[in-house]
Amino acid sequence: MKPLSMKPLSLTRCRSLAFLLCAGLASGAAAQDQELKACGGAAGAPAWAAATIKSGGIYRGTVGSLPVALQLGAGADGVGGEARYYYERKGINIELTPFRSGESLILQEEVWTGPMEGLVVTGCLTLSRTAAGLTGIWAKSNGLGKLPVRLSPMNVLGMALKLPPSPGLLKLKTADPLAFLKLNHAWTAQAGGKSVREPLSGIVYPRVLGASAALNAALQDQQLGHAVSALDCESMLGSSDMDEGYDLNAAITYTSAKLVSLREDAGYYCGGAHPDNFSVGVMLDRATGRAVSLSAIWPKLTAARQKTLYLAHLPTEVDAECRDVLPEMGSEFTFHLTPAGLNLTPTSLPHVVGACAETAVLPFASLKADANPQGAYYREFYR
Template sequence: MKAKYFALALWALAPMLNAAPEVFTGTLGKLPVVVEIDADGDDATGRYFYEKFHKDLPLAGTLKGNQLVLAEGDPSAETPQAQLLLQRDGEGWAGQWQGANGKRLPVSLARAQIPPLPEGAGAFMAQQRQEAPYDYLRLLQTPLKPGKQSAFMGYSLQWLQEPVTGLSMPQLSSGYTDAQRQRLNAALRDRLLAEVVNWHSCQASGGSNFDYTQSVAPTYFSASVISLNLSTGYDCGGAHPDSGDAGLNLSVETGQELTLEDVLWLGQGPAKHYEQGSESKDFEALSQYRDDQFVPWVLKVFKRLHPADMKAPQSEDDCDYSDASVWDFPSWHFTDKGLYLGPYFARVMRACEGPEWSILPWAEVKAHPGAAKLALP
């Protein structure tokens, strides 16, 4: 079974081994830095950024007693690396940075004091302050900036852009009630900040090959939902670059992100809401439902609506949309014609993703309403 949760999957790339690494602030030479150190026995890893640049430099090395030696950069690099040579100093660290060319700079680090949440901060910032203070400190230092303005389906949009990564996300500046707009905009900001954290996690792991590009496209706005598609291409230091799409589908009434089962339900009895993600308590039940009810129905509908596209290919090099496994966990978003389902293929067949025809017409969707009981066209 292929499980695809691309939207936040890059989170796992953050260089942390434990749930609570230590975070410090201080100076390297004369420049302010924020440092995260995660010591596990004799091994230590971490990352740091200069407050001037806000981009991660990965760290890896050893902890022996009160002596910490951390190499900077890619640990597999064959060229000489800069090092942090530190010793415990109360609750902090003191020592020096030694460049590959022998240059030395003093380092002084104290345990970070985590500022309170700024006024108007959303749920994601609150979560970061509690669970990822290193990322929280960086987000505080790089506030979102207003960017372009646009319009979509009669709604005015003011885009927000994060200055370091260049990632952006729209905000609704017209339409809906004030309360609805406030909830939707908060959810959109939270998603942008989550994508920013993903970008930095990828950058820390990607080394010289790092690449991360993302486009965000509104696909459908109505009185019930707003829907966007996020297309991301990335090289985070793996064997090959990769890419993928992820829908962001929000309930206008609650501001909460909708699951596919909130919209479309093929199971027996009342529609269920499953928590998403491979680590959720519902994943086994969700996977079983997708295999037993959802995928067979999707194959049946698409074979009826698009028989030529759904034919089994004659060559293994051709796209096989009749393969049940590519529809288990599709990307999805709303369109003016219906519900778009994006099949998921292995990396070597990634070109098969994103067919234009794989839209479930509204009539098919409305015949099987999901848990959210949405008003659809």
């Protein structure tokens, strides 16, 4: 694993990328945002827009002839004061900072252009309220290139689902309605139904042939989370000319009558000096789609015992330097199953030794004493 390094961004802007360490990056962005004021007006929004900004109202319409969707304020996550929009043909969020001039709402369009220039104002939307929604103009910060803007309010909560219903999709509808609008469309089955591709983000995720509706919903939600992260990552790259972003390799590693397990390996560069990556193990109940904890199968496999067994089963190719480092690590692992056994991968290593996060395989037979003979999954492994 490589150390995390990203461009500065506010806490609100990184809300969908749960795996990123956003808190340490917020202060630089806040200071820089305060220096940007290219569209005129005073800080804040006119009174008529304040309630909409607080609730995160959603609008759809056009800038010139191009379809767009806009969220006026952060909304459901409880963070007000920001806005964002995207052009539907690209699906990439553009951040907007509100200002006011009399009764006009000015939304300053800000795009990340890389670590050298940072955030740059790329346009100004000047909007007025009408009975039908919002109207106004988009223009460059110098006042040139004016385009008409027409936006109508949307009832996202009332929209029909274009994907099978799943807990994650329903949550996204309220928590991040712009992401819901981007991803609520038909996805593409591949390889005879063994995988599905989300077209806008390009994220591909495996499926289990003959799976229950609940398991399919769980796999869809796993993919949904990565698709949101991929689109957010691309938004944070802004106009950077680096051909980077978010890549996922997910594979089914184990199936049995009651269980399915996967491993997800993601690599991403969302701006900054260096890319990063992470691995996550997934284990699901085939009937219910619910996540299965390690303790549901091996209740005696405590964190301390996991570490002891991990160190005892390190792959032979692990070098001496890593063998010196790994005993000092914490006892936090992600896990997945393969026919060879339980796979443990460290998740608590410091960035500087992230490359030592090798996966160790604990044979099922060696864990029989840690298992619960009365557990629902015992006979998946032991007779």
